[in-house]
Amino acid sequence: MTVLIDPPTWPAHGTLFSHLVSDTSLAELHAFAASIGVSPRAFDLDHYDVAAERYEVAVAAGAVPVGGRELARRLGASGLRVPGRARRATKADALLARWDALLPGAREVGVELVERWHEPHRVYHGPEHLVHALDSLALLEGRPPGVPDAAGSPGHAGTGAPSGPGGSAPGVTQLALWFHDAVHDGEAGRDEERSAALAGARLAGRLDAGAVDEVVRLVLVTTDHSPAADDRTGALVSDADLAVLASAPDRYARYVRQVRAEYAHVPDDAFRAGRAAVLCGLLAGSALFRTAEGATRWEERARANLTAELAALDSPA
Known part of the structure; x- marks a missing residue:
């Protein structure tokens, strides 16, 4: 160092x-x-x-x-x-303003989440990723980035109580993104389970039981990003979480460096092998993005970015 x-x-x-x-x-x-x-x-x-x-x-x-x-x-x-524009959006007060607009009356939950997203060990999985995921979701849902669709009072979520898979509840999808990496200890699968459990505990009594269950379910969708074909809300959350893969070349290169920095304790050979396995797994699927909007906006560029990164891993020099 x-x-x-x-x-x-x-x-x-x-x-x-x-x-x-x-x-x-x-x-x-x-x-x-x-x-x-x-x-x-x-x-x-x-x-x-x-x-x-x-x-x-x-x-x-x-x-x-x-x-x-x-x-x-x-x-x-x-x-x-962290670039200047991203820095402003990731400041604690800016994030708390977004949270307050999304779920009024739950400031203490927002404070806890902001503190979690700013934990010292995070590099990629930090507040910049949260903001990017929320803004990407807004594009998919037809909202201006940075403008929450309020989850409302208990018994409501977004523009209406959530239906099952395939329903549309913007407030619920946003809450899922707020919680999806709220626990990040570097343990794939376990982090998502703990984040989902945290969502269930913190939202209980603030939304109706069905809405809370839907947020928990959506957090778990980010474990493997494989929502069912009729799961519209799951597809929205999954696509927003993966949207960074379709970043412009300079931003994608920074994402790659951030991921490496987050695993700085892993030796180069082991990291290259593990990262290559992740990239191959992503490229092997029929589609990275499950919504029509996400596929149109991001699929081609994301695959090009992943393919270029994989080639670079094969030629570390």
């Missing part, structure tokens, strides 16, 4: 601040910051703001002093950098 720090030139709160970053691992960045007494509250998605009086302490502890441009370049190359 390399921890980098730029000069304290950023004014705020009556002093100057440096940026402290890692070009390898957020987990190790958090550990380094804690070791020199920097508060967790100083963390801002991909860096710590370090007051000028702590600069020499950080350097003495092993942080490498670099200029601001070099720090930005190294952070960008690492895959850990």
